[in-house]
Amino acid sequence: MRGLNFDVAHLLAGSLVLVSFVQLYQDRLYALLNIYALHALVLALSVAWQAFAQDAPHLYVTAIIALVFKAIVIPVVLHRIIVRLGIHREIEKVVGVGPAMLLGIGLVALSMVVMLRVTADADPLAREDLAFALSVVLLGLLMMVTRRNAVSQVVGFMSLENGLVLAATGAKGMPLVVEISVAFSVLIAFIVIGIFLFRIRERFDSVDLQALDRFRGERR
Amino acid sequence: MKFDPVSFVLLIPAAAAALLALLPGYRITAQLNVLAALLTFAMALSLYFFGVPKAGPYLLVDDLNKVFIVLTTFVGFTTSAFSASYIGHEIDIGRLTPTFVRFYHAMYQILMFGMNLALIANNIGLMWVAIELATLTTVLMVGIYRTHEALEAAWKYFILGSVGIALALFGTILVYMAARPAIGEGLPAMEWTNLLVHAAGFDPALLNVAFVFLLLGYGTKVGLAPLHAWLPDAHAEGPTPISAVLSGLLLNVALYALLRFKMLLAANPAAIAPGPLMVTMGLISLVFASFMLYRRRDIKRMFAYSSIEHMGIITFAFGMGGPLANFAGLLHMTMHSLTKSAIFFAVGHISQIKSTQQIADMGGLTVTNPVLGWGLVLGVVAIAGLPPLGIFMSEFLVVSSTFAREPWLALVLVAGILIGLGGLFLRLNTIAFGEPRGPIAQAQASYVPMFAHLALVLVAGVYLPPALVSGFENVAKLLR
Numbered sequence: 278m279r280g281l282n283f284d285v286a287h288l289l290a291g292s293l294v295l296v297s298f299v300q301l302y303q304d305r306l307y308a309l310l311n312i313y314a315l316h317a318l319v320l321a322l323s324v325a326w327q328a329f330a331q332d333a334p335h336l337y338v339t340a341i342i343a344l345v346f347k348a349i350v351i352p353v354v355l356h357r358i359i360v361r362l363g364i365h366r367e368i369e370k371v372v373g374v375g376p377a378m379l380l381g382i383g384l385v386a387l388s389m390v391v392m393l394r395v396t397a398d399a400d401p402l403a404r405e406d407l408a409f410a411l412s413v414v415l416l417g418l419l420m421m422v423t424r425r426n427a428v429s430q431v432v433g434f435m436s437l438e439n440g441l442v443l444a445a446t447g448a449k450g451m452p453l454v455v456e457i458s459v460a461f462s463v464l465i466a467f468i469v470i471g472i473f474l475f476r477i478r479e480r481f482d483s484v485d486l487q488a489l490d491r492f493r494g495e496r497r
Numbered sequence: 498m499k500f501d502p503v504s505f506v507l508l509i510p511a512a513a514a515a516l517l518a519l520l521p522g523y524r525i526t527a528q529l530n531v532l533a534a535l536l537t538f539a540m541a542l543s544l545y546f547f548g549v550p551k552a553g554p555y556l557l558v559d560d561l562n563k564v565f566i567v568l569t570t571f572v573g574f575t576t577s578a579f580s581a582s583y584i585g586h587e588i589d590i591g592r593l594t595p596t597f598v599r600f601y602h603a604m605y606q607i608l609m610f611g612m613n614l615a616l617i618a619n620n621i622g623l624m625w626v627a628i629e630l631a632t633l634t635t636v637l638m639v640g641i642y643r644t645h646e647a648l649e650a651a652w653k654y655f656i657l658g659s660v661g662i663a664l665a666l667f668g669t670i671l672v673y674m675a676a677r678p679a680i681g682e683g684l685p686a687m688e689w690t691n692l693l694v695h696a697a698g699f700d701p702a703l704l705n706v707a708f709v710f711l712l713l714g715y716g717t718k719v720g721l722a723p724l725h726a727w728l729p730d731a732h733a734e735g736p737t738p739i740s741a742v743l744s745g746l747l748l749n750v751a752l753y754a755l756l757r758f759k760m761l762l763a764a765n766p767a768a769i770a771p772g773p774l775m776v777t778m779g780l781i782s783l784v785f786a787s788f789m790l791y792r793r794r795d796i797k798r799m800f801a802y803s804s805i806e807h808m809g810i811i812t813f814a815f816g817m818g819g820p821l822a823n824f825a826g827l828l829h830m831t832m833h834s835l836t837k838s839a840i841f842f843a844v845g846h847i848s849q850i851k852s853t854q855q856i857a858d859m860g861g862l863t864v865t866n867p868v869l870g871w872g873l874v875l876g877v878v879a880i881a882g883l884p885p886l887g888i889f890m891s892e893f894l895v896v897s898s899t900f901a902r903e904p905w906l907a908l909v910l911v912a913g914i915l916i917g918l919g920g921l922f923l924r925l926n927t928i929a930f931g932e933p934r935g936p937i938a939q940a941q942a943s944y945v946p947m948f949a950h951l952a953l954v955l956v957a958g959v960y961l962p963p964a965l966v967s968g969f970e971n972v973a974k975l976l977r
Contacts (some may be wrong), residue, residue, distance in 0.1 A: 320555070392775045395703050395706050396702075398700055398702075399678075399700075409672070410667075418660065421656065430656060434659060434663075437967060441666050444670045445666075446668055448673055448674050450682025450686075452622065452683055
């Protein structure tokens, strides 16, 4: 069944991985948020295509949630937060761009090797989707560990969730319960994060996690 | 309509959460909290008497989760009783405002709801959602004091917890992918009851990868080293009742999820054996946490490491598998929940009296506060695994069943337990005996929950009722 369906799904899932890479080397919060919006947009397109290809109308709901909530609402709100906090400066990084990209390539290669090998019997569409989804998840994780700033860690976490949604929609016929719950959990997670950011702002006048590290209970 | 305890176990906490969020006045809400927890416990207990309803597409009650549900609701009830006196003191000294207390009580019931749902769920997706809900509520409760340390702990817990939970979801999706060819699309391919029946027909390679993700994901929530980094901070900085619930219950719930998936792999002959992975992680956690006990200066942090140690032992026992080791693991889990929450009850009152958590600033408790001091001593003696208390028996069972099969592993196990014992007694000596240090005051405490737990542990160490033994044996056979 390597027809148009496969090609388009492949293209969109591949683009998602590409956008994940683009996220990895952004060193300004503003640009990072814009790229995240693009990430969510590509996800929405990919999910919508799956809905069309699998003839599963309930997936359109997931696509709309991704489009409205993740691509529009969250980036706008985060923009406002970082302006209010006055932190649209450069992002401090633990690892430089070069090593981060190399690590990212390594992770993508790893997920290809693992997922393509174990899903040899599954249909090609699901296979590729799953391999790409794992790449996006791992790249999101990489972003979380290479960033020190709370906002960019949150962005890393959200792109990781995007990878999970890609995986869930790629698994044919997976019940709606799960997609909605994923979206819902992102919502809850976001509220939690919002509260946290405000509290952190309230207490430290900074959302840099290095400032948090000073308050470890053990080292007095 | 027929009496249906299963839905009450879920409905009571949910309704109580809504009610407690609306009601002002902490004295009434604290008592309501206790009442709701008691009712939930009664419902859970009645599962044993009213027979088990047939498994539906979403809910399932069997021998395995009945044990977990009863344990969870019982410790939830006693902790709510402890929490009432603890929170009263926090309000008196102005550490918490009434608004936050209202929020706290509502969250407590949502947490109970989340844990019960995770245990009862028949659907792997629903179970995942419930564990995420429980995690998020505890994140909020850990950060409730809003100090620098509490916020850092909550943030760390949130980030590590959500990464763990994300990995677990990926594993869940993979399990669905593996089940789909054998069961067909849609809901049935996510139900435990179906999954277990058809497990032999799943693609083994996919199932293997899924288990690795699930082990890393839920293993983070269990607090297995090296994924434990959130656990000591979360225990140390949150309110003490939450430390008790985290150690005594939430870790168990995550472990329960792992056990279910382990059963799935065990039912598929071509898949890897999940045991060795769990044995390795369990041993690493045990030895690592035992050494870490020596360097602790914060009392709650120390007992958090002790929880990692015991979760390591329990994971090890379940990883060994077989009727005897599973029985030992189950018994150890029960004993650990009871003992560790009793210790946290004592620790909560102690740190309130001394208004610090630093071990160096407390001392001579057996002289100044004999009831509390000796209660703590008894709890630590129990948790260190000395006879005649319950943990001695369960640890003895774990060790002896391991010696029969893998003597070398048993040596590591015994070494880890002994190292941990040394660390605990070193600190206990400072806290409980010697010159009194720090402020001296009598606690306005309710000692009933603490001594009720310790009495149960003592009784279990001397005599196990045959009904309990046969119940645990059934579950142990179910687990393979």
